[in-house]
Amino acid sequence: EGQLMNSGGGWARPGGSLRLSCAAYGFRFSGYWMSWVRQAPGKGPEWVANIKEDGSDKYYADSVKGRFTISKDNARNSLYLQMNSLRLDDTGIYYCARDAAGFDLWGQGSLVTVS
């Protein structure tokens, strides 16, 4: 069935940087697109970025384009999100998610606070 474990996150000042990681277990990580999805306090989810199975294609929401970078290490079964030039409205819980027909497997989330 599989499991995703988020790590990283924390607090940053506006303009600062943070890096999120996500470790995958129990499924063939190299065979899936993967995404980052965030959720601001009291709001609905927002898709942030995704990456193709082999890492060759990457797509970003307009709200993070040019500031965030998604990457995937299939040898380490890990997904990453480098977040630069952070803004106040980047605050929220960041989830890694397996990207199939919808997001069918989610990590527990990492809290990012920009203040």
Next chain:
Amino acid sequence: EIVMTQSPVTLSVSPGESATLTCRASQSVSTNVVWYQQKPGQPPRLLIHDASIRATGIPARFSGSGSGTEFTLTISILQSEDFAIYYCQQYHNWKTFGGGTRVDVK
């Protein structure tokens, strides 16, 4: 960007009754719609994909329908564990979520 609009915002239902949630897309998304359930402190859980196909392990009381711009999630015979927030999401053109419907106890 395709905008997904959910209604109602809040639905008050008694246990044992049924609930019907609606999601409208700002343009046709074919059947590229999924539904999630989210409880406090948890990530969303996939219920329905491709508008009407239940995800693995999802009880039969959850059903989805629709195509184009109008979609419905029906929960028949609500159980206590079904009181939660429900989101629709399209993946026809990028990925956008609706604002959610909170199902609470009447």
